[in-house]
Amino acid sequence: xxxxxxxxxxxYAMSKLSADxxxxxxxxxxxxxxxxxxxxxxxxxTPSIHCGNCIATIECQLAKISGIANVxxxxxxxxxxxxxxxxxxxxxxxxxxxxxxGFPCQSLSAEGAEKSDPxxxxxxxxxxxxxxxAANIMLLSIPVWNGAEGATKYLFHFVSALIAIPSVxxxxxxFFRSAFFALRHRRMNMDVPISLxxxxxxxMSMYExxxxxxxxxxxxxxxxxxxxxxxRTLDHMMRTRARxxxxxxxxxxxxxxxxxxxxxELTYVAIDGLKPGMQLRxxxxxxxxxxxxxxxxxxxxxRALVTGESEAMRxxxxxxxxxxxxxxxxxxxxxxxxxxxxxxxxxxxxxxSAAEKGRTGYVRIADRMAQIYAPAVHVLALxxxxxxxLWTSGxxxxxxxxxxxxxxxxxxxxxxxxxxxxxxxxxxxxxxAGILMKDGSALERLAAIDGAxxxxxxxxxxxxPSIKTTTIPxxxxxxxxxxxxxxxxxxxARAYAKYFADVPEAELTGVHEVSGCGVEATSNGKAxxxxxSTWVSEIATPNPKGEIEQGLxxxxxDGEVYLGQLAETLRPDGKWMVKTLxxxxxxxxxxxxxxxxxxxxxxxxxxxxxxxxxxxxxxxxGFLNAAAAEGKKFLMVGDGLNxxxxxxxxxxxxxxxxxxxxxxxxxxxxxxxxxxxxxxxxYDIAKATSRIVRQNFAFAIIYNVLAVPLAxxxxxxxxxxxxxxxxxxxxVVGNSLxxxxxxxxxxxxxxxxFEISNExxxxxxx
Amino acid sequence: MNMLMILMPVxxxxxxxxxxxxxxxxxxxxxxxxxxxxxRILEDTES
Numbered sequence: 001x002x003x004x005x006x007x008x009x010x011x012y013a014m015s016k017l018s019a020d021x022x023x024x025x026x027x028x029x030x031x032x033x034x035x036x037x038x039x040x041x042x043x044x045x046t047p048s049i050h051c052g053n054c055i056a057t058i059e060c061q062l063a064k065i066s067g068i069a070n071v072x073x074x075x076x077x078x079x080x081x082x083x084x085x086x087x088x089x090x091x092x093x094x095x096x097x098x099x100x101x102g103f104p105c106q107s108l109s110a111e112g113a114e115k116s117d118p119x120x121x122x123x124x125x126x127x128x129x130x131x132x133x134a135a136n137i138m139l140l141s142i143p144v145w146n147g148a149e150g151a152t153k154y155l156f157h158f159v160s161a162l163i164a165i166p167s168v169x170x171x172x173x174x175f176f177r178s179a180f181f182a183l184r185h186r187r188m189n190m191d192v193p194i195s196l197x198x199x200x201x202x203x204m205s206m207y208e209x210x211x212x213x214x215x216x217x218x219x220x221x222x223x224x225x226x227x228x229x230x231x232r233t234l235d236h237m238m239r240t241r242a243r244x245x246x247x248x249x250x251x252x253x254x255x256x257x258x259x260x261x262x263x264x265e266l267t268y269v270a271i272d273g274l275k276p277g278m279q280l281r282x283x284x285x286x287x288x289x290x291x292x293x294x295x296x297x298x299x300x301x302x303r304a305l306v307t308g309e310s311e312a313m314r315x316x317x318x319x320x321x322x323x324x325x326x327x328x329x330x331x332x333x334x335x336x337x338x339x340x341x342x343x344x345x346x347x348x349x350x351x352x353s354a355a356e357k358g359r360t361g362y363v364r365i366a367d368r369m370a371q372i373y374a375p376a377v378h379v380l381a382l383x384x385x386x387x388x389x390l391w392t393s394g395x396x397x398x399x400x401x402x403x404x405x406x407x408x409x410x411x412x413x414x415x416x417x418x419x420x421x422x423x424x425x426x427x428x429x430x431x432x433a434g435i436l437m438k439d440g441s442a443l444e445r446l447a448a449i450d451g452a453x454x455x456x457x458x459x460x461x462x463x464x465p466s467i468k469t470t471t472i473p474x475x476x477x478x479x480x481x482x483x484x485x486x487x488x489x490x491x492x493a494r495a496y497a498k499y500f501a502d503v504p505e506a507e508l509t510g511v512h513e514v515s516g517c518g519v520e521a522t523s524n525g526k527a528x529x530x531x532x533s534t535w536v537s538e539i540a541t542p543n544p545k546g547e548i549e550q551g552l553x554x555x556x557x558d559g560e561v562y563l564g565q566l567a568e569t570l571r572p573d574g575k576w577m578v579k580t581l582x583x584x585x586x587x588x589x590x591x592x593x594x595x596x597x598x599x600x601x602x603x604x605x606x607x608x609x610x611x612x613x614x615x616x617x618x619x620x621x622g623f624l625n626a627a628a629a630e631g632k633k634f635l636m637v638g639d640g641l642n643x644x645x646x647x648x649x650x651x652x653x654x655x656x657x658x659x660x661x662x663x664x665x666x667x668x669x670x671x672x673x674x675x676x677x678x679x680x681x682x683y684d685i686a687k688a689t690s691r692i693v694r695q696n697f698a699f700a701i702i703y704n705v706l707a708v709p710l711a712x713x714x715x716x717x718x719x720x721x722x723x724x725x726x727x728x729x730x731x732v733v734g735n736s737l738x739x740x741x742x743x744x745x746x747x748x749x750x751x752x753x754f755e756i757s758n759e760x761x762x763x764x765x766x
Numbered sequence: 767m768n769m770l771m772i773l774m775p776v777x778x779x780x781x782x783x784x785x786x787x788x789x790x791x792x793x794x795x796x797x798x799x800x801x802x803x804x805x806r807i808l809e810d811t812e813s
Contacts, residue, residue, distance in 0.1 A: 052802070052804075074798065075799055075805060076802060128789055132784070136778060
């Protein structure tokens with residue numbers, strides 16, 4: 001997590017509320033949907049739900065919490081829907097309870113988990129109606145094919161028409177509308193031949209039925225609609241969900257700030273009223289409303305928005321701050337340097353919107369196919385009509401019958417299924433591998449990449465440092481360290497708290513955080529400090545001034561100074577992933593907002609040759625745009641707020657589930673597992689999918705090549721049409737189902753942790 | 767022929783019944799958690 005150093009909680013009675021938790025709560029509350037009765041509803045993703053027992057436990061336990069109106073766990077989607085009174089306290093208790101029960105969760109609304117999608121409901125209803133019609137008309141058609149004659153045949157055709165007309169009118173709407181829209185704009189899409197085929201087939205069959213002879217194609221028309229609606233419904237489910245990441249960034253903006261007047265009085269001014277040159281006072285826990293320069297005070301600032309690093313930076317007089325970053329530990333005064341509309345945050349927001357627009361230029365493979373296919377079909381049908389007119393010297397009835405038969409047989413039934421079925425099956429396969437996909441076209445884009453760009457903190461590493469070794473002896477001192485550490489929001493201190501997780505807490509009084517130094521408290525009348533070594537060693541007896549200058553230290557008054565060695569934890573299988581990708585001729589880059597040294601170290605450990613450090617959001621975006629201008633297609637893997645513009649701009653993007661809300665919204669894929677195998681798995685499945693899609697197209701075209709001559713020569717009858725159409729669709733679906741059995745590649749062991757030098761820790765803690 | 771006059775409405779009626787049942791299922795949200803429903807019946811406690 002790179003965005004989660006939340007505001008420091010001053011009241012230590014509430015210290016169970018870690019900074020992480022506050023950030024999560026804020027995020028969740030923003031995503032809640034308000035109900036009419038005043039309650040709010042949120043969706044939580046709880047990947048660890050796996051059986052009926054889990055559902056029962058979650059529902060029973062959560063329902064006991066006061067303020068929670070309704071809980072519903074969903075086993076298939078691994079979600080919990082929570083209806084609560086809207087207060088952050090209830091939410092916090094509920095989250096604690098879930099975690100206690102063993103179900104850690106994440107906000108889901110970022111992935112657009114809206115329940116009712118009117119378009120989808122319409123499609124499913126149309127699907128049901130045309131399915132009903134197709135089955136019943138088929139039932140009536142079989143006797144006709146078997147030779148029913150006279151009044152019986154007439155009756156069957158008549159009843160078929162009665163079913164077909166309303167169901168074609170209802171079920172065909174999505175296609176008719178889209179075709180009409182395309183024609184009005186003088187464009188061509190797949191829906192034009194579909195609509196023509198279905199309407200002409202129905203119309204001609206009606207005419208034939210009433211004059212009491214010939215073939216009726218009601219079954220073909222409705223079956224066609226049924227198959228096509230399956231494809232359309234699946235396709236709709238796979239469509240891009242709105243990328244509103246830019247709107248989420250706006251929430252990072254403060255609504256205003258306190259302006260310091262001449263006599264030191266404070267007045268609250270709304271964001272638009274803040275002008276360059278004004279002096280502002282920012283309290284601990286608030287976000288900076290505008291860019292500026294520090295003129296008074298010292299504080300730690302969470303600059304995750306700019307650098308992606310969760311480690312707070314200590315800023316003193318003269319340092320510049322960016323709008324949207326978070327003031328953590330102390331109140332400071334800044335002089336505004338730019339108005340809010342020109343601020344850093346506004347720039348990033350603008351970058352995101354621009355990047356999101358830029359990517360809509362991608363044309364899906366199915367649409368590219370339609371641009372060739374539709375005109376070809378029309379020309380073919382028209383030329384058959386003209387050909388037959390000449391051949392039979394003006395028998396328009398016969399000629400029209402042939403032309404309609406051509407349109408029916410070429411109606412892109414298998415083509416309509418070719419892409420969506422493959423995408424749905426691979427989305428299911430990806431879900432099983434812990435990867436969520438937000439957009440079907442992302443698979444097509446991922447299969448075509450020739451480079452990959454990684455962020456460091458939170459993506460290649462887990463973003464949370466851990467203690468590797470420490471000189472602290474066993475016994476009461478451990479308890480003091482643990483208690484001190486658990487009261488701090490600093491990531492390094494939290495690493496201590498985690499390291500001593502099994503140690504009981506000690507009784508301490510007067511715990512407080514000293515801005516930019518560490519945590520201090522009194523234990524049995526003696527001061528105890530955890531933090532920067534220079535500050536800690538002030539109270540130690542053998543005061544080794546100048547000797548210990550680095551590392552995260554701990555000491556009790558008049559005691560020894562103890563040191564802990566921090567290690568940044570790499571996500572598992574990073575090295576294997578890089579090697580696998582490089583073997584596939586995909587160049588790997590690291591673009592990090594961190595300092596040169598740790599980036600170089602990670603790059604060396606993972607065998608990545610190309611890396612750049614100190615990258616700001618704009619730099620990452622610039623890198624990707626430059627690559628795109630050269631015609632290179634890059635996959636961006638990142639998690640932080642600072643990666644969001646790059647995620648939105650890259651050819652295709654991926655984020656870990658631990659990523660910031662904005663990062664998750666901007667990415668195409670989200671992987672919920674810790675391991676970086678997910679990147680390779682997603683890439684492999686994308687490649688396999690694109691192979692299957694191409695095979696499906698080949699099948700559909702071969703089928704047309706075989707069937708069209710029959711239609712053109714006037715040999716087509718309804719039975720043949722029904723069999724040919726169904727077979728081609730079944731082949732396409734069956735072929736796509738093979739994706740379900742795709743095997744993941746197995747990684748070889750690779751190192752998971754490495755030491756970062758003390759020098760770096762010092763920089764991060766200072 | 768007279769048989770058909772009875773059988774055809776019966777067949778269509780059954781089909782229509784199926785269609786109505788499906789639409790009703792869909793609207794009452796019974797397709798939202800397919801695996802969960804299977805497990806729920808095994809639980810004793812009413813939650």
